[in-house]
Amino acid sequence: xxxxxxREALNQAMREEMERDESVFIxxxxxxxxxxxxxxxxxxxxxxxxxxxVDTPIAEMGFAGIGVGAAxxxxxxxxxxxxxxxxxxxxxxxxxxxxxxxxxSAGAFHVPIVFRGPSGPAVQVASQHSQALESFYAxxxxxxxxxxxTAYDAKGLLKTAIRDDNPxxxxxxxxxxxxxxxxxxxxxxxxxxxGDIKRPGKDVTLVAWSKMVWVCLDAAKALAAEGIxxxxxxxxTLRPLDTEIICDSVKKTGRCVIVEVGWPVAGFGAEVAxxxxxxxMDHLDAPIERVCSDDVPMPYAKNLEDEVQPQVKDVxxxxxxALYLA
Amino acid sequence: xxxxxxxxVEPDDEPVVATxxxxxPLYRQMLAIRRLEEASAKAYSQGKIGGFLHLIIGQExxxxxxxxxxxxxxxxxxxxxxxxxxxxxxxxxxAMMAELYGKKTGLVKGLGGSMxxxxxxxxxxxxxxxxxGHVPIAAGAAFAAKxxxxxxxxxxxxxxxxSTIGGFAEGLALAALWKLPVVLICENNxxxxxxxxxxxxAVEDVSMRALAHGMARDRFDGDDVLKVKQRxxxxxxxxxxxxxxxxxxxITYRFRGHSMSDPxxxxxxxxxxxxxxxxxLNRTRxxxxxxxxxxxxxxxxxxxxxxxxxxxxxxxxxxxxxxEYFPYVIKE
Numbered sequence: 001x002x003x004x005x006x007r008e009a010l011n012q013a014m015r016e017e018m019e020r021d022e023s024v025f026i027x028x029x030x031x032x033x034x035x036x037x038x039x040x041x042x043x044x045x046x047x048x049x050x051x052x053x054v055d056t057p058i059a060e061m062g063f064a065g066i067g068v069g070a071a072x073x074x075x076x077x078x079x080x081x082x083x084x085x086x087x088x089x090x091x092x093x094x095x096x097x098x099x100x101x102x103x104x105s106a107g108a109f110h111v112p113i114v115f116r117g118p119s120g121p122a123v124q125v126a127s128q129h130s131q132a133l134e135s136f137y138a139x140x141x142x143x144x145x146x147x148x149x150t151a152y153d154a155k156g157l158l159k160t161a162i163r164d165d166n167p168x169x170x171x172x173x174x175x176x177x178x179x180x181x182x183x184x185x186x187x188x189x190x191x192x193x194x195g196d197i198k199r200p201g202k203d204v205t206l207v208a209w210s211k212m213v214w215v216c217l218d219a220a221k222a223l224a225a226e227g228i229x230x231x232x233x234x235x236x237t238l239r240p241l242d243t244e245i246i247c248d249s250v251k252k253t254g255r256c257v258i259v260e261v262g263w264p265v266a267g268f269g270a271e272v273a274x275x276x277x278x279x280x281m282d283h284l285d286a287p288i289e290r291v292c293s294d295d296v297p298m299p300y301a302k303n304l305e306d307e308v309q310p311q312v313k314d315v316x317x318x319x320x321x322a323l324y325l326a
Numbered sequence: 327x328x329x330x331x332x333x334x335v336e337p338d339d340e341p342v343v344a345t346x347x348x349x350x351p352l353y354r355q356m357l358a359i360r361r362l363e364e365a366s367a368k369a370y371s372q373g374k375i376g377g378f379l380h381l382i383i384g385q386e387x388x389x390x391x392x393x394x395x396x397x398x399x400x401x402x403x404x405x406x407x408x409x410x411x412x413x414x415x416x417x418x419x420x421a422m423m424a425e426l427y428g429k430k431t432g433l434v435k436g437l438g439g440s441m442x443x444x445x446x447x448x449x450x451x452x453x454x455x456x457x458x459g460h461v462p463i464a465a466g467a468a469f470a471a472k473x474x475x476x477x478x479x480x481x482x483x484x485x486x487x488x489s490t491i492g493g494f495a496e497g498l499a500l501a502a503l504w505k506l507p508v509v510l511i512c513e514n515n516x517x518x519x520x521x522x523x524x525x526x527x528a529v530e531d532v533s534m535r536a537l538a539h540g541m542a543r544d545r546f547d548g549d550d551v552l553k554v555k556q557r558x559x560x561x562x563x564x565x566x567x568x569x570x571x572x573x574x575x576x577i578t579y580r581f582r583g584h585s586m587s588d589p590x591x592x593x594x595x596x597x598x599x600x601x602x603x604x605x606x607l608n609r610t611r612x613x614x615x616x617x618x619x620x621x622x623x624x625x626x627x628x629x630x631x632x633x634x635x636x637x638x639x640x641x642x643x644x645x646x647x648x649x650e651y652f653p654y655v656i657k658e
Contacts, residue, residue, distance in 0.1 A: 025473070051473065057503065062462050062496025069466020069480075072451055073401070075473060092493070096456045097463060103654040105444035106434035109451065110657045141655050165657040 001184050007177040009151035010040050010116075013158035014078060016187065018048055021076060024162060025052040027063050028080030028117075037082045038118055038177055064090035064115065068097045068167075071113040076162060081117035084171055085129050091136075098167035099142030112165045116158070118174035119147070120210055120261050121298055121309060130298035130305075132262035134209075137169040138238040138271070144168045144192050145239040149213035151181035153236055156190030164192065173211040195242035197249070201231035204319050205249040207272055208259040209234055212310060216259055219315035230319060238268055246272065247279045254285035255322040259310050264292040289318040327597045328516050330604040333577050334547055342552040346619045352394055352551045353610045354627055356386040359410040360607055361635040362419055366409070366426055366440075369639065370586050375426045379440050382410040384581035387606035388513050390414045391554025392481060392576075395562045401471075401480040403451045403464035406441035411483055415450045417443065419638035429645035436648025449478075458488040461497030461510065468501065468508035472569055479565045480508045481558075486575075487518025489532045498573065502539035507565035509558065512575040513548070519584045520592040536573035548576035549606040581605075 004012075018024045025048075030037045032045040032055040045053040056063040060081060067077035081087045087094065094115060102110045121130040138145045144166055148154040154172065161168040198213055199220050206216040213234045220230040233249050235242050250256045256276050258269035273288045291310045299305055320326035363381045370379050382389065385407075393402060393414035404411040412422060417433060425432030426440055433443055442453040451467060454460035464482030471478035488494045489512060501508050512532045516523055523530045536543035542564060546557055554576060561572035579601040583590040590598070614624060 054504075057499065059496040059500060061492055062465070062500045065459065065462020065493065065497065066466035066469050066500060069403075069451070069463035069468075070470040070473070071466070072463065073467050073470045075470045089492075092456055092459050093462065096459055097454075101452075102657055103651070104434065104438045104442045105446075105452070105654075106437045107654045107657075108434070108444045108446040144656075 001182040003180050004151055004183050005177065006151040006154050006179050007038065007040055009155035009183055010158055010172065011042060013155045013162070014041070015044060015047065017159055017162040018044070018052060023074060024076045024078065025054065026078045026080060027054040027056055027067060029056055029058060029082050031055060031080050040177070041080065060086050060090035061093055064093040065097065067113050068093055068101070068111055071111045072101065072109045076112045078114045078116060078162065081115065083129060083174065084117050084119035084133050085131050087115065087117070087133070094137070094143070094167065094169065095140050099140045102166070103142060110165050111167050114161045114168045114170050116170035116172060119171035120174055121305070122174040124300055124302055124305060126300040127297035132260070134171055134238055135262050135266060135268045138268050142167065143239060144237060146170045146192060146237045147210040148236060149173065149176065149198070149210050149234050151179065152183050153190060153196065155183055156188050157192065157236060160189045160192055171210065175211055190236070192237045193240035193242055195233055195235040195245035197231060197245070198234045199230065199232040201229035201253070203229045203253055204231070204255040204257060204322055205246070205253045206230050206232045206257050206259060206315065207235065207246055208232065209236065209238065210261070212259045212261050215310060215312060216315060219312045219319070222312060222316055223319055228319065228323065241275070243275045243279065247276060250276050250280045251283045254283055256284070257289040257291065257315065257318045257322055259291045259315055261293055261309055264290065264295055267292055286322045286324065289322050291315055291318045327594060328522070329597065329600045333516065335545055335577055336547060338547070341613070342550060342556060344552050344613065344617060346614060346617045349552060349610065349614055349617065350619065350627070352390050352555070353614055354631060355390045355414055356551060356607050356610060357628065358419065358631045358634060359386045359390070359413050361631055362409060362413065362422065362638070365423070365635050365639050367586065369426065375440070376428065377439050378406065379586045380407040380584065381582045382407050382580065384601065384605065385513060385515060385548070385578045386410055387551040387554055387610070388511070388548040388576050388578050389483065391551040392511055392558040394555045395559035396479065396481065399449055400478050401449045401451055401464070401467045403460050403467065403480060403482045404453060405457070405460065405484055406453070406455045408441065408443050408453045412443040412445070412450055415445070416448045417445050417450060419634055420641045423638040423642040424645050427642040427645070428648050429642055430648050431641070431645040432648070435650070437651060437654065458484065458491035458493030460484070461488070461494045462500070464508050465497045465501045465506050468506035469504065471507055477566055478507070479562050481511060482508060483511050483513055485518060486512055486514040486516070486523065486532050487526065489535060490526060498535060498541070499539060501571040502541040505569040506571055507569045508571045509561040509565055510571065510573045511558070512573070513578055514575050515578050515580045517584070517592070520588070522592070531575070533573055533575040542570055542572040543574070544572060545575040546577070548578035549604055549609055551606060551610055
């Protein structure tokens with residue numbers, strides 16, 4: 001198996017799906033001539049021409065809506081947001097149009113579209129460019145919400161998302177593009193709504209997605225040195241949510257710590273906690289713990305930025321609370 | 327006070343050359359829409375229709391004339407004031423009325439109601455409740471038509487009130503930049519809800535927005551259904567042959583409030599009466615008489631429309647209630 005980057009995996013997914021299906025096209029700011037603000041679309045313009053790799057002016061609401069309209073009549077657009085922070089000026093198209101169309105038209109029109117781009121805090125880009133917005137989108141029926149943590153997941157999930165007949169909000173970890181993972185040469189798909197155990201363990205369940213999976217893996221390593229075996233569960237998609245894989249793990253470990261880089265209030269982790277207490281009450285040996293970013297807009301200074309977000313030490317501390325060791 | 331004379335943008339001295347055969351089907355559509363809206367208003371006041379109900383009475387010549395310029399496989403995208411456009415695109419009065427009643431037999435099975443009519447087979451892409459949010463959707467349908475090279479054209483209807491929101495601005499800009507085969511039709515009924523033009527637009531000529539984008543534009547009065555058809559046909563032809571979009575502004579007037587809950591206190595009785603005297607529906611009937619359509623034929627047509635709408639109401643009244651909403655959230 002080849003070891004490739006998360007960025008390359010996404011590129012391969014789009015390239016393969018565009019080869020496979022003429023109705024797939026990419027639209028967004030700087031996706032063509034510039035080769036992508038984060039180089040995810042590198043080389044696609046040269047391969048598929050400007051008909052299918054469409055550079056846009058700065059008009060997210062406009063081109064997101066054009067994607068919705070094109071999808072309604074049978075194309076399969078991939079709309080790239082330079083970052084998901086900019087999706088907020090297009091959110092009406094995602095929430096009021098893409099998510100509602102199938103139900104509002106009683107099944108007459110479905111919207112096979114992928115909204116994708118980097119998401120979550122990066123490095124010192126301050127408050128307006130450092131938001132984790134998955135909880136916003138996961139709230140909306142009619143959408144699917146995907147947050148891959150590895151190159152392997154990124155490729156398999158994006159290919160599935162492109163073939164899905166529903167609007168998919170595909171949020172890439174902005175700091176994960178350079179991370180590498182083993183990816184098979186042959187084609188594979190990963191179903192939406194199936195989680196993955198990123199590390200097995202028996203003492204505590206850590207639930208995390210996107211870059212927080214990496215933080216949890218580091219925390220698990222630190223805990224292992226103290227004899228605590230943490231299981232890291234990555235749901236990979238928040239909507240639909242694989243509650244089964246999470247609850248099976250919690251029933252085994254009896255303890256659950258949910259780690260997300262979003263804000264605490266009404267964050268998606270609260271929904272996970274509800275599902276876990278509902279289904280695993282008799283198995284829980286401790287209250288469910290949540291680790292989130294602090295409830296503040298992101299500061300610029302590096303030391304403050306690190307302090308705001310969940311770090312290994314925060315996860316370790318939460319695990320110890322769940323184990324009554326703190 | 328707005329009057330038909332003050333609002334007029336072109337002289338009215340040259341009626342469009344017409345024949346009975348050409349005008350008759352358009353009159354029938356306009357009349358059916360008028361009667362459908364009147365029946366809807368009645369059912370609403372009886373509590374049989376709920377939610378918001380935005381009637382198009384007074385504006386029928388615009389949607390009927392414009393849609394008459396299309397091929398059957400062209401697309402129409404409309405606002406929440408969508409009954410007239412849907413009927414003009416070929417959707418049945420039965421399906422529409424049953425939808426207003428929230429019935430299982432409704433156009434969208436009681437899931438959309440008045441504001442969200444859709445019909446894939448008829449190329450009717452809604453029925454949209456967020457002002458201006460549908461303009462990019464129409465541009466997107468046009469984008470797909472150009473992508474495939476299938477020669478389809480999209481018509482997008484909106485009010486002048488939409489001309490101040492971002493969805494319109496961005497849809498217009500991208501349609502112009504990418505030369506998308508879309509005709510953007512501003513139905514300027516002179517009030518965005520209760521706010522008159524002079525309090526919402528620094529420049530009351532909406533069609534001038536096209537100038538900044540190098541886009542073709544047109545602007546005319548919407549009381550002559552054949553004139554609407556002819557002028558929109560020019561824009562449709564431009565879109566079909568050259569992919570060039572057009573921004574068209576049609577001056578019109580709604581006789582009723584913004585919605586059923588609006589008594590229309592922001593305009594005078596005299597103003598509404600002035601406009602009612604220039605009712606495009608009556609104008610079309612008078613024209614048919616002038617062209618020599620026998621009175622008996624007109625009466626037969628009108629009786630036929632009356633029966634069609636009565637049948638639609640009966641169908642809605644006797645249909646079973648809507649009964650499902652989960653199957654259409656996610657497509658499996």
